[in-house]
Amino acid sequence: MGYFDDLSLLDRMLKQCGKCGFCQAHCPVYKQLFTESVVARGRIRMIKAVRDGSTAWSRQAVDRLHTCTLCLGCAAGCPTGVRTEEIFLGARAQAVRHRGLGGLRWLVFRGLLHNPSVFRALLHAGARTWPLLFRSGPEAGGSPRLPLGISMRRVVPRLAPTPFLKSATVNQDRGTRGARVLFFTGCLINYVYTGVGRAVLEVLERNGAQVLLPREQHCCGTPVFAYGDVMTARQMARHNLQVIQKYRPDVIVTACATCGSALKKHYVSLCEGGALEDAARRWAACTYDISEYLMEAGYRPPEGRIFMSVTYHDPCHLLRGQGVYEQPRRLLGGIPGIEFREMASADRCCGGAGSFSLTHYALSLAITEEKLRSIRKTGADAVATGCGACRMQIEDAAHQAGMPVRVMHTLELVAMSYKAEGKEDRGDERGSDRSV
Amino acid sequence: MLSVEALRQLRAALGEDKVLTDIEDLVCYSFDAAGGLGEHVPGVVVMPSTAGEVQAVVRIADKYSIPVYPRGSATNLSGGALPERGGMVVSLLRMNRILEVDTDNLTATVEPGVIIQDLNDACAPYGLMYPPDPGTVAQATMGGSVAECSGGLRGLKYGVTKHYVLGLSVVLPNGEVARFGGKTVKNVSGYDMVQLFTGSEGTLGIITEITVKLLPLPEFRQTMMAAFLNLDSAGRAVARIIEHRVIPATLEILDNTTIRAVEEYNRCGLPLDAAAILLIEVDGVKEAVEREAPKVMTALLDSGASFVRLAETEREREQLWTARRTALPALSRVRPNMLVEDATVPRSRVPEMLREIGKIAEKYGISIGTMGHAGDGNLHPTILTDISDEQEMARVRQAIDEIYAAALRLGGTLSGEHGIGRTKQKYMEMEFSEAALETMRAVKRALDPKGLMNPGKLVGEVK
Ligand SMILES: Cc1cc2nc3c(=O)[nH]c(=O)nc-3n(C[C@H](O)[C@H](O)[C@H](O)COP(=O)(O)OP(=O)(O)OC[C@H]3O[C@@H](n4cnc5c(N)ncnc54)[C@H](O)[C@@H]3O)c2cc1C
Ligand code: SF4
Ligand code: SF4
Numbered sequence: 001m002g003y004f005d006d007l008s009l010l011d012r013m014l015k016q017c018g019k020c021g022f023c024q025a026h027c028p029v030y031k032q033l034f035t036e037s038v039v040a041r042g043r044i045r046m047i048k049a050v051r052d053g054s055t056a057w058s059r060q061a062v063d064r065l066h067t068c069t070l071c072l073g074c075a076a077g078c079p080t081g082v083r084t085e086e087i088f089l090g091a092r093a094q095a096v097r098h099r100g101l102g103g104l105r106w107l108v109f110r111g112l113l114h115n116p117s118v119f120r121a122l123l124h125a126g127a128r129t130w131p132l133l134f135r136s137g138p139e140a141g142g143s144p145r146l147p148l149g150i151s152m153r154r155v156v157p158r159l160a161p162t163p164f165l166k167s168a169t170v171n172q173d174r175g176t177r178g179a180r181v182l183f184f185t186g187c188l189i190n191y192v193y194t195g196v197g198r199a200v201l202e203v204l205e206r207n208g209a210q211v212l213l214p215r216e217q218h219c220c221g222t223p224v225f226a227y228g229d230v231m232t233a234r235q236m237a238r239h240n241l242q243v244i245q246k247y248r249p250d251v252i253v254t255a256c257a258t259c260g261s262a263l264k265k266h267y268v269s270l271c272e273g274g275a276l277e278d279a280a281r282r283w284a285a286c287t288y289d290i291s292e293y294l295m296e297a298g299y300r301p302p303e304g305r306i307f308m309s310v311t312y313h314d315p316c317h318l319l320r321g322q323g324v325y326e327q328p329r330r331l332l333g334g335i336p337g338i339e340f341r342e343m344a345s346a347d348r349c350c351g352g353a354g355s356f357s358l359t360h361y362a363l364s365l366a367i368t369e370e371k372l373r374s375i376r377k378t379g380a381d382a383v384a385t386g387c388g389a390c391r392m393q394i395e396d397a398a399h400q401a402g403m404p405v406r407v408m409h410t411l412e413l414v415a416m417s418y419k420a421e422g423k424e425d426r427g428d429e430r431g432s433d434r435s436v
Numbered sequence: 437m438l439s440v441e442a443l444r445q446l447r448a449a450l451g452e453d454k455v456l457t458d459i460e461d462l463v464c465y466s467f468d469a470a471g472g473l474g475e476h477v478p479g480v481v482v483m484p485s486t487a488g489e490v491q492a493v494v495r496i497a498d499k500y501s502i503p504v505y506p507r508g509s510a511t512n513l514s515g516g517a518l519p520e521r522g523g524m525v526v527s528l529l530r531m532n533r534i535l536e537v538d539t540d541n542l543t544a545t546v547e548p549g550v551i552i553q554d555l556n557d558a559c560a561p562y563g564l565m566y567p568p569d570p571g572t573v574a575q576a577t578m579g580g581s582v583a584e585c586s587g588g589l590r591g592l593k594y595g596v597t598k599h600y601v602l603g604l605s606v607v608l609p610n611g612e613v614a615r616f617g618g619k620t621v622k623n624v625s626g627y628d629m630v631q632l633f634t635g636s637e638g639t640l641g642i643i644t645e646i647t648v649k650l651l652p653l654p655e656f657r658q659t660m661m662a663a664f665l666n667l668d669s670a671g672r673a674v675a676r677i678i679e680h681r682v683i684p685a686t687l688e689i690l691d692n693t694t695i696r697a698v699e700e701y702n703r704c705g706l707p708l709d710a711a712a713i714l715l716i717e718v719d720g721v722k723e724a725v726e727r728e729a730p731k732v733m734t735a736l737l738d739s740g741a742s743f744v745r746l747a748e749t750e751r752e753r754e755q756l757w758t759a760r761r762t763a764l765p766a767l768s769r770v771r772p773n774m775l776v777e778d779a780t781v782p783r784s785r786v787p788e789m790l791r792e793i794g795k796i797a798e799k800y801g802i803s804i805g806t807m808g809h810a811g812d813g814n815l816h817p818t819i820l821t822d823i824s825d826e827q828e829m830a831r832v833r834q835a836i837d838e839i840y841a842a843a844l845r846l847g848g849t850l851s852g853e854h855g856i857g858r859t860k861q862k863y864m865e866m867e868f869s870e871a872a873l874e875t876m877r878a879v880k881r882a883l884d885p886k887g888l889m890n891p892g893k894l895v896g897e898v899k
Contacts, residue, residue: 018768019469021511025551025574034483035461038512042464049463060460079765301637373630413586 002272003013003086004230009052010090012419016082024082026073028367034088037064038083040074048092057098065092067360069353069367072320075429088268092228101229108418109224109232116218116239123191124163157192157392164190164197165215172203173257178208179297180259181195182249184240184287185221186259188388197389198416200255201288206418207299212247223354225270234274237267241279251297252287255411257387258354260322263287289318290411291327291386304420305337306413311380311395313371314347315387330411335417348374369395375405378391382406384413438479438524441478446482446524450490454530456481465525466864467724468510468517470859471775472823478505478519485530487605487613487644495611496644497524503891504609505705506547506669508580511572514857516584516637520892528579534558535645543602543619548579555648561848570853571764579643585635587853589760591684592811592848593719594651597854598634603647606633609884613680619647632879637855640883643742647886655720657685657755658729660721662741663710669740670712671736671787674810675791676714676735678783682728686717687811690791693797694763694805694818697726704758710742714789714810715760760807764818767805771820777836779843780814780852792842800831814852856894864896 003009014196023040024030036042039312046064049055068088075084101109112119164185181204189197218239225233244252254260259331264284271280288296310332330341351357351367369371371394375383383405391407396406447453456462457480466475479502482491496815497504503523510517519525532549541563546555552573555566570576571586576586580606587596603617616621617630633640664670670689677684690698690713699706706713718728729746736744747753750792768774781789790806793815797804808815821832840850840863850867852862864873877898883889887898 015772016470018770018774019467021469021509021572024509025553034527034532035456035481036464037461045464045467049459054463055459058460079762079763080768134558253475258794269754 002269003083004093004225006090007051007094007163009048009085010087010094010160012084013087013090014044014048016080017041018080020079022077022079023235024419027362028069028071028073028076028351028370029067031370032366033067034361036132038067038095040078040082044087046083046086047087050091057095062095062099065095066227066362068090069316069349069356069364071316071349071353073349076320089225089228092226093230094228096228096230100225105227105229106287111225113219113221113224114232114235119219120163123159123167123187123347126215132375142422144396154308157298157395159191160194162194163259164194165213165217167194168197168213170200170201170211170213178210178246179250180212181209181293182212182214182244182247182252184217184220184244184252184254184259184263186254186256187214188392189256192393193388196255196280196412198398198408199412200253202415202418203290203294203299203311204253206325207294207297212249213246214243216243218243220256220259222262222266225266226354226413230270233271237262237270238276241267241271241283243345244283245279250286251293253290253293254287255290255386255409257289257318257321258389260287260289260319264322286380289322289324289327289386292322292332292430294326295327295330297308301334302414302417302421303336304417305336306417306420307337308413309339309341309378310384310413311343311375311378312380312386312410313343313347313350313383313390314376315385315390316349316353318386319347331383331410331414338413341380343374343378345370345378349373350390350393351397352389354389358390364393365397365400368393369401370399372401372403376403380405382408382413384408385411386410439500441481442496442502445496446480446493450482450484450489451494453485454485454489455676456483465510465519466508467513468507468512470513470515470518470753470857471773472829473515473518473858474887476518476520477522478525479522481525481527483527483530486656487531487607490531490607490612490642490644491527491529491590491613492608493524493526494609497888498609498611498886501886501888501897503888504642506583506642506889507549507701508583509575510574510580511576512580512584512855512857513662513778514637514851514855515857516582516855516857516890516893517580518781518858520858526643528577530572537562537564537650537693538619539564541619542650543647544644544650545817546578547602547645548577548582548643549579552576552578552581553631555574559650560653560898563653565653566600566648566650568597568600578646582634582643582646583636583638583853585853587686587808587809587812587814590685591686591809591814591853593683598631600648601630601634601646602649603645604630604633604643605645606643606682608641609886609889613644617647621649636643637857637894639894641889647650654685654719656722656725657717658725659715659717659735659747659756660729660744661716661756661759662714662736662744663707664712664714665742666711667787667790668685670714670789670810671784672740673714673736673739674783676739677732680729680735682718682735684716684732685719686715687809688715688760689713689786689790689808689810689815690715690759690763691794691806693803694767695759696809697766697805698759698762701769702758702762704755705760707742713759714793715756727743763805767818772822772824773820775819775821775832775836776854777817777819777839778814778816778851778854779811779839780850781843781846781848782848783811785814785846785848786810786813788816789815789846792846793839796835796838796842799833802832802835804835809852813848816827836861852888858893861880861896
């Protein structure tokens with residue numbers, strides 16, 4: 001039994017906190033609200049209060065549990081090594097067991113995500129209904145026309161007319177001798193940022209990989225277990241692991257920090273003690289972020305010039321979740337013409353954090369403003385990053401702030417450079433980073 | 437319990453969102469970083485964002501006789517922020533503006549909730565720094581560190597918080613605001629109330645504005661490390677460095693227990709047989725530093741160091757610092773809990789004190805790792821224990837008693853920088869005469885006749 005289910009493990013982990021307060025310096029939410037209950041030290045104390053019966057999984061307790069971006073800043077800054085992520089996920093799961101999911105979430109998690117084909121059908125239809133629901137805004141997307149439970153100011157990215165997995169074709173001639181690389185796309189690349197999918201495919205193929213693109217792959221399940229719905233998440237993990245088993249790849253790559261963390265870490269915990277535990281462990285060990293994979297397996301540095309200044313934002317789940325720091329920077333540094341400008345506090349959470357940005361819109365935007373300040377100071381033309389959720393958040397905030405900066409996936413820049421090879425200096429190289 | 441009327445007035449004065457009454461929030465204010473003192477849930481937490489709001493809540497507290505507990509980041513190690521009688525916690529974190537960095541007078545004026553590191557970040561572009569640097573610089577507040585008179589790693593050369601505080605605004609227990617000191621380094625007008633409030637641990641009033649002195653950032657530094665097979669030669673090295681008339685910015689010592697814990701934690705190649713390691717950093721003008729570093733090296737070798745190292749690059753400097761930086765994390769992983777003590781002795785008695793601590797640990801069969809600021813005699817015997825084990829804790833408490841007795845016997849003091857709070861109160865009579873204690877109580881009584889301002893701390897309950 002892992003931390004999702006094991007209460008005695010939860011209690012043991014809670015005891016490890018020495019109350020030193022070091023986590024305060026690393027918590028983006030605490031830096032906005034300044035209340036102890038939202039920082040690891042306090043939240044741990046609050047969970048203890050629930051465990052010892054001083055309070056229950058009350059509405060307030062659940063609210064404090066979820067006023068957290070799961071950025072892992074606290075874990076990284078904790079001198080004692082308290083496993084805050086596991087504590088918070090375990091506690092959220094426990095809260096759901098006590099209080100249930102609530103109507104809308106029940107519908108989405110149990111009704112949609114539970115069943116891959118229903119989910120796929122709905123999102124395909126969604127691409128058509130999108131203009132009915134959203135006013136079109138910046139090139140990235142639009143804001144809601146109707147109250148959808150989303151802030152009316154929130155810019156929601158446009159769903160791609162055709163999902164990546166439906167339109168993408170693997171080029172059979174290009175890489176038949178290389179490693180069998182399964183590309184796990186995740187939802188944001190499949191349904192929104194399809195250009196990232198194409199870029200990853202392009203780069204992998206140019207480097208001789210045999211790319212496997214299972215269409216039946218499903219959402220990684222992070223939004224579901226992050227809310228505490230372990231039952232549905234387990235179902236989703238099982239589905240994805242079975243798909244992977246079927247294809248028997250040499251490696252799995254992800255281009256989404258969150259999917260990567262799920263495959264590398266959370267699936268193992270979700271499957272602990274179950275029939276798929278060994279499979280989860282085996283495939284976790286073969287999973288790489290795309291930047292990590294290119295650096296480890298070796299790649300041919302692209303030679304096309306791109307005249308852009310670029311900064312990089314570390315997604316929490318890539319840096320602290322997977323320990324990927326150097327690799328994307330080296331990829332960017334290796335592109336001719338790109339002037340790389342490191343921003344201050346590149347490792348600070350952008351405030352996005354999946355549904356946190358919908359449920360705590362103002363708070364999440366306030367956190368993003370700090371990120372925008374760092375970005376603005378670099379004066380860079382573009383911010384590269386490795387996570388769709390971060391990108392969505394930064395794009396939205398930049399739009400609200402009227403900032404012209406472009407947000408891109410690291411791999412899009414790499415792919416752009418490959419494509420520019422042989423062409424003469426194209427001063428204003430603009431990649432097609434989305435499909436519209 | 438707080439009366440409904442008092443709560444209503446607090447809400448009226450601050451607005452709903454700055455008054456916390458949900459149990460889910462309140463339990464999070466039931467502790468600070470000191471261990472072993474139990475937990476105390478306050479009746480209400482208020483988060484004023486201006487001095488006027490602080491005044492308003494203090495007046496309400498005065499009217500309804502509610503105990504008031506000022507609180508910064510609650511990282512203090514002496515129980516100073518514990519709301520032992522319930523009452524009202526006043527969190528000052530929302531008063532977090534840096535009001536001014538005055539580059540002509542080399543001062544900065546800040547609100548109490550400013551984090552020390554944030555002040556340093558604001559000063560750095562002007563080539564300035566605020567030197568007091570407790571291990572918690574990145575989270576402790578200016579208000580809390582002034583109230584504790586915090587020290588840090590650079591105390592030997594740069595002094596501690598009280599050497600930098602020039603002016604203060606304080607909301608007194610009766611709700612009035614008083615302003616003391618100013619921007620001038622020289623100021624002898626009246627009693628030195630700035631010094632009285634610095635280190636007052638929130639027992640005399642709530643600090644709402646602080647003016648501190650800044651110094652130019654040192655332009656150059658060199659870092660060295662040495663290991664010693666016995667404590668006396670480490671002590672001799674410290675003495676020799678000072679004899680050479682070098683005052684290092686940092687002169688830290690780690691004992692064998694700490695060395696082993698650090699090595700276990702991150703294998704950085706420390707000699708496990710060493711009785712102590714010294715970490716030394718000299719800083720200042722380049723020419724001066726380049727003259728001082730060789731003198732330190734000579735002193736280390738002459739004192740019988742079993743190995744010495746000088747960092748040639750920034751990377752090597754980082755490596756040498758790793759041992760010190762990871763000492764606490766490393767120790768904290770050995771057992772479930774860690775109690776960091778603060779006994780301080782004259783510099784020349786450091787080896788003796790370390791030996792005493794070793795004997796005490798052995799006598800009570802407990803594990804104590806000691807690190808500390810060898811340069812200023814401020815040691816942190818760190819007891820590794822499990823506070824849920826009552827039997828062991830009984831021995832731990834006896835050991836702590838003996839550690840403080842030993843420090844006083846060697847001519848030292850109870851607290852170098854962590855404050856008296858609750859943890860060290862019972863030893864106060866060992867350090868001070870009745871006349872001295874009564875003087876302190878008289879001050880408390882005069883300023884806080886109702887005994888509502890952080891009651892029970894430092895001087896204890898005063899009737
Ligand atoms: C791992 C660790 C390492 C540490 N290292 C050091 C070190 O090297 N040197 C050192 O000196 N200390 C050290 N400390 C102790 C602590 O960090 C310092 O005392 C720190 O300055 C306290 O600041 P704070 O904001 O957390 O204050 P708090 O803990 O919130 O408060 C401290 C005291 O001040 C009072 N107070 C707070 N704000 C105000 C205000 N505005 N007006 C009046 N009273 C107020 C409180 O009531 C309390 O009595 C360490 C602590 C830890 C956990
Ligand atoms: S840093 Fe770790 S040990 Fe310290 S208070 Fe936070 S969670 Fe607890
Ligand atoms: S995960 Fe991030 S937001 Fe959540 S408590 Fe830790 S530092 Fe704060």
